[in-house]
Amino acid sequence: MISRSLVVRIQYKKLDNPLSASLYLKSRAHVLCALPDPQATPDSLQLTIWDLIWMIRHSRINKPLMWLIISAGALSAAAGAYFVRTEYASAALLFIAGASILLSWITHVRLARSGIYFTLSEVLVFLWLVTFGTGIATLLAISEAVIAAYSYWRKENEVLWYNLAVAGSLAGIATVSTGLLVEYFFGVIPEAATMAGDTNLVLLLAVMVGSQFAIRSILLAMHSGAGETREVWKVWFERCLNGFALYVIGGLAAGMILRASHGRDLLLIVVGLLIGGVVFFTYRRYVHEIRQNLERAEAAEKGRAQEARSHVAALEDQIAKLETAEKELSRSEARFRRAAYHDPLTDLPNRRFLELELEKSAGRIRKTANYSFATLYLDLDRFGSINESLGREVADQFLIGIGERLTGLTRENDFLARASDDEFVILLSDVSNEGDALHFADLVRRKLSAPFNIDGKILFANATSGVVVCNSVAGCGDALRKAQIAMQEARSAEKPYLVFDEAMYRSAMNRLQIENDLHGALDRNEFEPYFQPIVDLETLETAGFEALVRWNHPNRGLVPPGEFIPVCEASGMIIPLTQWMIEEGCRTLTKWHQKGGNSSNIFMSVNLSAKDFAGKGLVEHVEHCLKASGIKPSCLKLEITESAIMTNSESAIKMLKELKDLGVMLSIDDFGTGYSSLSYLHRFPVDALKVDRSFVGSMEFGSENGEIVRTVITLAKLLGMKIISEGIETIHQLHQLKILKCEYGQGNLFSVPVRTPEAEAMLDDPNRWRRLDPNAKRISVPSPPLENLPDFHQSTGPVQ
Numbered sequence: 001m002i003s004r005s006l007v008v009r010i011q012y013k014k015l016d017n018p019l020s021a022s023l024y025l026k027s028r029a030h031v032l033c034a035l036p037d038p039q040a041t042p043d044s045l046q047l048t049i050w051d052l053i054w055m056i057r058h059s060r061i062n063k064p065l066m067w068l069i070i071s072a073g074a075l076s077a078a079a080g081a082y083f084v085r086t087e088y089a090s091a092a093l094l095f096i097a098g099a100s101i102l103l104s105w106i107t108h109v110r111l112a113r114s115g116i117y118f119t120l121s122e123v124l125v126f127l128w129l130v131t132f133g134t135g136i137a138t139l140l141a142i143s144e145a146v147i148a149a150y151s152y153w154r155k156e157n158e159v160l161w162y163n164l165a166v167a168g169s170l171a172g173i174a175t176v177s178t179g180l181l182v183e184y185f186f187g188v189i190p191e192a193a194t195m196a197g198d199t200n201l202v203l204l205l206a207v208m209v210g211s212q213f214a215i216r217s218i219l220l221a222m223h224s225g226a227g228e229t230r231e232v233w234k235v236w237f238e239r240c241l242n243g244f245a246l247y248v249i250g251g252l253a254a255g256m257i258l259r260a261s262h263g264r265d266l267l268l269i270v271v272g273l274l275i276g277g278v279v280f281f282t283y284r285r286y287v288h289e290i291r292q293n294l295e296r297a298e299a300a301e302k303g304r305a306q307e308a309r310s311h312v313a314a315l316e317d318q319i320a321k322l323e324t325a326e327k328e329l330s331r332s333e334a335r336f337r338r339a340a341y342h343d344p345l346t347d348l349p350n351r352r353f354l355e356l357e358l359e360k361s362a363g364r365i366r367k368t369a370n371y372s373f374a375t376l377y378l379d380l381d382r383f384g385s386i387n388e389s390l391g392r393e394v395a396d397q398f399l400i401g402i403g404e405r406l407t408g409l410t411r412e413n414d415f416l417a418r419a420s421d422d423e424f425v426i427l428l429s430d431v432s433n434e435g436d437a438l439h440f441a442d443l444v445r446r447k448l449s450a451p452f453n454i455d456g457k458i459l460f461a462n463a464t465s466g467v468v469v470c471n472s473v474a475g476c477g478d479a480l481r482k483a484q485i486a487m488q489e490a491r492s493a494e495k496p497y498l499v500f501d502e503a504m505y506r507s508a509m510n511r512l513q514i515e516n517d518l519h520g521a522l523d524r525n526e527f528e529p530y531f532q533p534i535v536d537l538e539t540l541e542t543a544g545f546e547a548l549v550r551w552n553h554p555n556r557g558l559v560p561p562g563e564f565i566p567v568c569e570a571s572g573m574i575i576p577l578t579q580w581m582i583e584e585g586c587r588t589l590t591k592w593h594q595k596g597g598n599s600s601n602i603f604m605s606v607n608l609s610a611k612d613f614a615g616k617g618l619v620e621h622v623e624h625c626l627k628a629s630g631i632k633p634s635c636l637k638l639e640i641t642e643s644a645i646m647t648n649s650e651s652a653i654k655m656l657k658e659l660k661d662l663g664v665m666l667s668i669d670d671f672g673t674g675y676s677s678l679s680y681l682h683r684f685p686v687d688a689l690k691v692d693r694s695f696v697g698s699m700e701f702g703s704e705n706g707e708i709v710r711t712v713i714t715l716a717k718l719l720g721m722k723i724i725s726e727g728i729e730t731i732h733q734l735h736q737l738k739i740l741k742c743e744y745g746q747g748n749l750f751s752v753p754v755r756t757p758e759a760e761a762m763l764d765d766p767n768r769w770r771r772l773d774p775n776a777k778r779i780s781v782p783s784p785p786l787e788n789l790p791d792f793h794q795s796t797g798p799v800q
Contacts, residue, residue: 065222066166069166070166070169072169072173073165073166073169073172076172076176079138080136080176081135085135097140124254125137125140125144125175126209126212127250127253127254127257127258130189130208130258134183135179137175137179138175141174142171142172143168145172146168148167149163170219174211174212177211178208181211182204186204194258201259202255205252205255208251220240221233221240341353341356343417345399346399346400346402348417349416349417349418351419354417357417357427361373361427362470362473365472365473371471372430372431372432372470373428373429373469373470374427374428374434374436374437374469375480377419377423377425377483377486378406378425378444378464379423379465379491380402380422380423381461381462383395383422385614390457401452402448403418405448406424406447411429413429414429419480426440428440431469433469434467434499438499441465441496442496444463444465445497448461448462448463449461449462466483466484466500467483467486467498467499468483482504482505485500485507485508486498486504488570510563511567514559514563514567515571518571521551522577522580526553527549527550527551527577528552528755529549529550529584529588530550530754530755531545531548531755532545532754533762534546534605535746535769537745538738540769540772540773541598541766542598542602545604546753547584547604547607548561548607549565549577550753575609575615578606579621581606582606582625583628585604586604586628586629586631588604589602589603589631589636592760593635595763601635602635603634603635604635604636604637605637605638606638608640609640610640610641610643610644613640613644613645613652613655618659619655619659622636632663633663634664636664636665637687638666639668639690640668640669642670653685656684660685666684666685666687667686667687667688667689668686668690670690671689671690671691681719687721688716688723689715689724690726691712691725691742692727694727695708696709696725696726696727696728696733697727699736706736709737710740722743723743724742724743724745724746725737725746726746726747727746727747728750729747729748729749731749733747733749749772750769
């Protein structure tokens with residue numbers, strides 16, 4: 001019986017790290033294990049690092065066991081030589097030895113599902129024992145085993161000295177042990193076998209077969225299983241038990257040949273040999289068929305394994321694709337999440353992110369004692385004009401620059417967000433009082449006042465801020481809205497920043513109610529034009545009227561202009577309202593011109609807002625009203641404030657020229673309160689300047705404002721413009737303006753804004769204002785009674 005064992009060889013190309021290489025060297029030098037079949041090459045072994053570690057650990061058992069078996073085999077060879085009986089040496093012995101070696105060279109039977117091989121000569125060991133005794137049988141068994149092992153391993157290209165040594169040692173140990181055991185119980189084997197009866201011979205052969213099989217198979221199982229994880233008895237049961245039948249056949253054949261040889265029955269010997277040969281080769285063919293079936297089954301199993309590996313590879317590829325898709329999905333999700341919570345232009349958090357941060361800050365107030373934060377709502381002034389005049393690209397770069405400057409001002413725990421196109425919000429953490437918040441608001445104002453260089457264009461940023469400090473859960477619920485209200489109040493008050501208070505909230509609610517009521521008010525005919533006379537200060541005759549809108553609220557009555565005009569400006573309702581006022585002014589002026597007399601040359605002034613002036617369609621609408629009414633274009637005067645013109649001076653000049661081409665008169669309202677320069681003023685195609693009421697109203701209280709009025713009048717005359725002073729409240733102001741050669745004036749001294757019938761009554765009485773200045777140029781129409789004139793010595797306050 002030969003054990004097919006070899007050194008496990010792991011291909012170096014399969015080792016991908018130093019540890020594996022080290023295990024490779026160790027395994028090549030030390031590890032022995034039994035392969036399941038000759039086709040199982042080392043390249044097909046699927047070993048893991050842990051398998052190699054296990055085998056290296058067990059090699060400490062395998063190697064000493066090998067040397068122990070070889071040492072015992074050497075002793076068995078020495079014992080066999082010692083027990084050789086010379087009387088059995090003959091030519092027949094040499095013939096039998098040669099025949100046995102030849103049979104072991106050419107005949108092999110591999111047991112199914114094992115690495116154990118049998119030769120035909122192995123069954124002859126029993127014949128050698130009963131014929132030549134223990135010594136010669138041992139030496140013949142060792143020789144046969146070595147030759148058979150060499151024959152097998154030469155075919156497998158695995159001829160290693162310890163394979164031959166182990167094979168011979170196993171045969172020698174088993175044979176000498178069997179011989180000594182039988183001789184112990186039965187005496188010298190040849191004599192005992194010859195003289196024994198049938199029963200004793202059967203018993204002797206049974207002990208011989210059992211002992212030989214047990215010793216040899218157990219040692220073989222121990223040697224083969226030393227490098228495996230299974231128990232020795234499992235290896236013995238799987239690999240060795242199938243060979244027991246051959247041992248039994250060998251024992252029976254030896255008995256039959258022994259009986260036949262002593263009976264000189266040559267025919268019986270031949271029949272015994274034939275029967276043994278037939279049985280052996282039949283068994284060999286049977287085992288060969290089993291082996292072929294197993295090989296086919298293993299080939300099919302390998303095919304299925306290959307197919308399974310292909311499926312596994314495809315599955316791994318699919319898993320890799322899914323993992324790649326999952327990673328890409330995660331990246332896309334991160335991009336979408338960032339896009340959902342960040343502004344794409346400035347990359348700052350957007351309003352949604354801001355609301356979440358406000359909730360987080362409110363939560364910190366709940367959890368942290370004495371914690372407070374401030375919300376600063378910042379709105380850029382005149383950003384729309386930059387967008388319209390310089391284009392969206394420059395406006396975007398301007399916003400990016402604003403965001404970068406604000407980012408540089410915030411601390412690590414502060415939060416900056418872009419709330420809308422030109423609005424930013426800053427959450428200041430750990431703010432102890434309003435003073436700290438206002439200090440930061442002023443810092444923002446000063447930081448933004450520095451010029452921006454956008455593609456060679458120098459731009460300036462002005463911002464209005466609203467501030468609210470939150471130190472309680474109840475107070476921070478509407479922090480964003482409160483800060484926005486404070487910002488709107490600051491803008492209305494023309495201040496850079498204000499802190500929110502409850503009065504602002506009530507004012508905002510009132511504006512909201514007004515805005516709601518304004519919707520549809522024009523269609524419901526709730527608006528009515530009022531007219532305030534503009535008087536020629538030299539003749540004290542009515543030269544024209546300024547048309548002013550009033551709102552007759554169905555529930556509140558007459559609403560002051562100061563309450564609803566700013567709301568109209570903010571909501572955009574001022575544009576249709578202005579168009580309506582131009583239509584009404586032209587229609588009324590046509591009616592008065594048709595009356596003839598002094599009414600035929602009067603003019604009508606209509607105010608334009610900054611949104612009217614910056615919007616589209618104004619020129620077309622004015623042209624339409626002139627054509628529809630039939631009045632002379634020079635009788636229509638359009639007034640626009642100085643600040644509205646300077647919001648976008650270049651486009652203002654263009655639109656003023658288009659209006660001037662229609663033939664209408666143009667006037668700058670509230671002159672002196674804006675920031676226009678002389679370099680721009682001479683380029684505006686305007687016909688008149690209107691001195692603001694704030695300068696006229698304080699003329700009698702000091703000389704400084706009087707000098708301002710004198711300078712404005714002189715400037716207007718140098719530029720060839722008419723001058724109108726508004727807000728005249730007293731006779732003293734009238735006299736001073738006449739001394740300064742001011743041409744026109746209006747104010748409560750002459751009349752508050754009145755309805756159409758009262759204005760028509762003024763036109764019917766050209767000498768109405770004669771008594772105000774006895775030295776005025778006389779006219780033929782009699783003056784009205786004194787009791788019909790207003791109280792000249794009592795101011796009624798400015799009315800729009």
